[in-house]
Amino acid sequence: MGETESNILDRFTLKDIKELADQLGVAGLAGSIRRYTASTYQQFIDTLYSDLNSIVSTLQENPELRKDDGEDRLTLEILSILRGMGYAAGHETKIGGHTDLSVRGKNNYLWIGEAKIHGSYDYLFQGFQQLCTRYTTGDTNQDCGALIIYIKNKNCAAVVKEWRERITAQGLTNLSISDCEDRPDFVFHTTHTHERSGTPFNVKHIGISLYFNPQDKGKAPIP
Numbered sequence: 001m002g003e004t005e006s007n008i009l010d011r012f013t014l015k016d017i018k019e020l021a022d023q024l025g026v027a028g029l030a031g032s033i034r035r036y037t038a039s040t041y042q043q044f045i046d047t048l049y050s051d052l053n054s055i056v057s058t059l060q061e062n063p064e065l066r067k068d069d070g071e072d073r074l075t076l077e078i079l080s081i082l083r084g085m086g087y088a089a090g091h092e093t094k095i096g097g098h099t100d101l102s103v104r105g106k107n108n109y110l111w112i113g114e115a116k117i118h119g120s121y122d123y124l125f126q127g128f129q130q131l132c133t134r135y136t137t138g139d140t141n142q143d144c145g146a147l148i149i150y151i152k153n154k155n156c157a158a159v160v161k162e163w164r165e166r167i168t169a170q171g172l173t174n175l176s177i178s179d180c181e182d183r184p185d186f187v188f189h190t191t192h193t194h195e196r197s198g199t200p201f202n203v204k205h206i207g208i209s210l211y212f213n214p215q216d217k218g219k220a221p222i223p
Helices: 005-010 014-024 027-037 041-060 071-084 121-135 156-168
Strands: 088-090 101-104 110-117 144-151 176-179 187-193 200-209
Touching: 027 041, 041 071, 041 110, 041 144, 041 200, 071 088, 071 101, 071 110, 071 144, 110 121, 121 144, 121 156, 121 200, 144 156, 156 176, 156 187, 156 200
Parallel strands: 110 144, 144 200
Antiparallel strands: 088 101, 101 110, 176 187, 187 200
16 A cells, blocks of 8 residues: 555655755745754854845845835835744844844844945944944854945945945954855955954845936937
């Protein structure tokens, strides 16, 4: 007598299901499994950044709907999606102050994001300082964060490039900078010595392109 469907499913391990989801392109299921099975802080961070990358892609698709949104409104949209994915995410959580975005995991895993609409590079550096010297502990399982940059200017890549040069000139202790493989023109990573902990602290600088200035309206048609 053949096996029933339930008997066959009972023989699947979580690893089997994840591999099957990856092969079939079932992104939602595969992502849920990765979040649930993250057994180290680095796996937690890698999964979170993969999910944030998907969220950023979604936000960038309709800048016309977000052109009047402020920092809190944009950040709350990210927060809502993260919570929908199952993350213990918070906004204005009291951690050395009121954080823009925080995500907690098991074993005291903690990630904090500081979000700024780009208006000036001094304003971005203020956000970087808030992240690194006010909100984060730099402790084990808490040594990663992000500066989320909402860019409503044109030429997002130029803004990120200039910001990278500016952060290089700030004299941060033991600073190192590396490229982001997924979005190298819009995202980069820095590591420097955290003043509070005295250990390396990792920041992902995430540019989100929200420029919207369509040129098709009000122009005479081409004869």
